[in-house]
Amino acid sequence: MDRSQLDGRTGEPRGLGRSAGTPADQTTVRRSNLSLVLRHVSERGQCSRSAVATETGLNKTTITSLVGELQARGLLKEVGPQHAGSVGRPSLALALDGSRIGALGLEVNVDYIAAFATDLAGRVLIDRRIGFDAMRSEPGRSLDKLVQMIGRTIADLDALGVTLAGITVAVPGLIDTSSGTVVVAPNLGWQGVSVADALLSAGIPADVPITIDNDANLAALAEYTSGVALGTPDLIYLTGEVGVGCGIISGGRLLNGADGFAGELGHVVVDPSGEPCGCGRAGCWETKVGLAALVRMATP
Ligand SMILES: [Zn+2]
Structure with missing residues (x-):
């Protein structure tokens, strides 16, 4: 699918007014709306087109057009039928495809x-x-x-x-x-x-x-987004193999620190007169609790 097909005329701008924009504006709005619908179905799970329209604030004609493109790109698929109520014909629900x-x-x-x-x-x-x-x-x-x-x-x-x-x-x-x-x-x-x-x-x-x-x-990040700490916005993750590492999620974001080295707990010096560490210093925490240190301590 080429870029011109993204420049949909049926996509109603959302939150950007209705004045005639340049093609670049329309492409941006279309992309933003495609992203909005895809993310919505991804986070919400199976849902009908009308539910997506209601919950995103986009009109049904726009949703039909956006969903058509997302289906053509192999990102959404239809499953169902979904029985939304006792009256009327059951509709097919939308679900995340993404298999391609x-x-x-x-x-x-x-x-x-x-x-x-x-x-x-x-x-x-x-x-x-x-x-x-x-x-x-x-x-x-x-x-x-x-x-x-x-x-x-x-x-x-x-x-x-x-x-x-x-x-x-x-x-x-x-x-x-x-x-x-x-x-x-x-x-x-x-x-x-x-x-x-x-x-x-x-x-x-x-x-x-x-x-x-x-x-x-x-x-x-993996545990926060899809693992055991799913949705826990403040967490510390420790790894302990040969090296000892740490990742910090704060306010739902990975904490990088001023130099990008936040969470390097394994190389915090806990014993200045201790064993030399691979980092060039001595007595880092890793030299006390890393796997190599533990094996050394456990074997005569
Ligand atoms: Zn070290």
């Missing part, structure tokens, strides 16, 4: 690389993990493995007829999210590694948005 749109998440950790893909409705499409000793490998080799994993997964999504909407890579380290660079990941031995650049130069499609972030931050 996928999101891909990857994790690089000390001893594995994992890939996980879902469609827009949250159905798991791919869930795979390979053992890989990132701790003892050069960053370039780890990135090669990551790129291979992404390439293979994208090919599998292609075969399923799924268009990729975004790639997110979780790394256990301090991340400059604006440039997609791992500033330092002590347990991987990475310093100043631009994961985003590596993916782009390896041929990952440039039109697919790429996000690189700290693993604990992303885990906190």
Whole structure:
């Protein structure tokens, strides 16, 4: 579907007045309304066209046009019939489809690389993990493995007829999210590694948005948006493997901190005369409660 079809003349501007706008304005309004309807059905679950009209404030003609486009794009589907009342013919309900749109998440950790893909409705499409000793490998080799994993997964999504909407890579380290660079990941031995650049130069499609972030931050976000902490706007998520990490959701938003390194609890010094830490300092909390420290303590 080309851009001109987005420039719908039937979409009534919502909240932007009815004066004749430029095509660019109409495209923006149309996109905004498509997004509004899609989000509404996604959050509310199955519902009728008339319920969407009532609840979004858009008129029924506009809803019919918007829903038609969302169906054509494979984002909404009809299910039913839904019996809204005892009078009249039962209508088909709208539900999120999204089977042709996928999101891909990857994790690089000390001893594995994992890939996980879902469609827009949250159905798991791919869930795979390979053992890989990132701790003892050069960053370039780890990135090669990551790129291979992404390439293979994208090919599998292609075969399923799924268009990729975004790639997110979780790394256990301090991340400059604006440039997609791992500033330092002590347990991987990475310093100043631009994961985003590596993916782009390896041929990952440039039109697919790429996000690189700290693993604990992303885990906190996942639990808040669809996991055990669903809808809990203020929470702290702790991870404890070889590294000790923490993600903070405050007021429903991921807390990044002034430098983007909020929640790095594993590297808070609790014993200045303690064991050396992978970060270059000594006596970090991670050296006391991280998996490696616990194994050391438990074995003679
Ligand atoms: Zn440390």
